[in-house]
Amino acid sequence: MPETMRAVDIKGGKGPVSSLHITDIPKPSISGNQALVKIKAFGLNRMDLLQREGQYPVPPGAPKTLGVEFSGIIEEVGAKPEGGFKKGDEVFGLAYGGAYAEYIAVSTKMLVHKPKELTWEQCAGIPETWITATQALYLISKFQPGKSILWHAGASSVSIAGIQLSVADKASAVFATARQDEKCEFVTKHLGATACFNTKKSTWVDEVKKATDGKGVDIIIDFIGAQYFQDNLNAIAKDGVIVNLGFMGGTKLPEGTDISAFVIKRCTYVGSALRSRDEEYQGQLRDQLVEHALPRFVDGRFKIFVEKVLAWEDIQEAHKMLEENRTKGKVICTIS
The missing domain is CATH 3.40.50.720 (NAD(P)-binding Rossmann-like Domain)
Known part of the structure; x- marks a missing residue:
């Protein structure tokens, strides 16, 4: 029997806000340069609304679970992790999907070490945007x-x-x-x-x-x-x-x-679009973000504006905020 985890799912595969609910799904496995990250927080994006409604094509091989940006702690790494990532590292990153969940399998090419100066919620709002x-x-x-x-x-x-x-x-x-x-x-x-x-x-x-x-x-x-x-x-x-x-x-x-x-x-x-780009392309952008923007997040020159932090059990309210254009900045959900 495979291990399971909790994740946000969509009743019927697509639908309105009311179709969002938390259920049990198989826990992902990793290989190669991937890491298994226990998620602390994830960010919402407009593509999530479109995907929920069945109007956003998911890249081939990506999990159907919503969400592309997150922060958390590495629980396990594959045989060939990139950048020296290891178990216990605090990270944030970008994925092709699967962030509305307790765990995510993600390429270490798309992970960034979390600075101690930033919160989990702030870091979850950086990668995609x-x-x-x-x-x-x-x-x-x-x-x-x-x-x-x-x-x-x-x-x-x-x-x-x-x-x-x-x-x-x-x-x-x-x-x-x-x-x-x-x-x-x-x-x-x-x-x-x-x-x-x-x-x-x-x-x-x-x-x-x-x-x-x-x-x-x-x-x-x-x-x-x-x-x-x-x-x-x-x-x-x-x-x-x-x-x-x-x-x-x-x-x-x-x-x-x-x-x-x-x-x-x-x-x-x-x-242009980001999610459909290959791992190499996204990794180059990750490197540019780390070099160009990360120091400015740390010293405060760049601001990460978080409009609202909600528990992930309130995922329907989080989606409503985006649908109603009530935000100036990120909506973040936390997993406890």
Whole structure:
């Protein structure tokens, strides 16, 4: 009889918030460079909502259990652990799935040693969001100091990370959008953005043009998709790059969409995702995070904003918070 563990499951395989419940499933086994980690806390992401509803394809071989970021203690390592990880190490990391559980089997390439200065809850909120922001900023958009940048959904966890990275690495201007005055104030006051535009109160494209003397912005990081496609083309500067990471505003473009900016402005529109990338690619981003961001977490230059910490028994409430856009930062669940 295999060993079991508790994990969050979805009744019927997919469904609404009410379908989430904790049950017993087989405990994972490890091999090679993997570690078995006893989870202390895990972070929530919007992809979890889509996966719960059956709208997010899980990478081949990934566990069906939700969750990609976590913190915890290594209980066992395989025969060839990377980076000297060993039993008893306090770590946090990124996985292809399986973090809503008591234990997770994960490649040691995707683990980071937990600094004593950070809590379990803070560390569980780092991997997915900060690595996604790192990927979008440096690998995809090819950001360089002196470029201007706009982050949509400015109070979302990825944009919170990205805005801090952009400011720290000397963007000429860092703009953001949000749909609430409170979130706009948070983005400028606490993250250091140049300006944040409330999309319910003003036309953000006009505001960007005004703030850049008509030039537009060099880089746009977008999670909205079809709803902002035309506006992004209108707001991008010549030779600018638009990076699409999601489609909260749909995937079907309306009739009459004008794509002339691709030629007139020589702009680039590129889509990307992190979870579907191979272990080698993700490991390189892990290394960049450790080198570039981890020291700044430790000394406080970078802030990890945790909106709410809940016991994992309250997983339905945690998902509701994300669905209702009630957050400025991470929702974290702890396992006791």
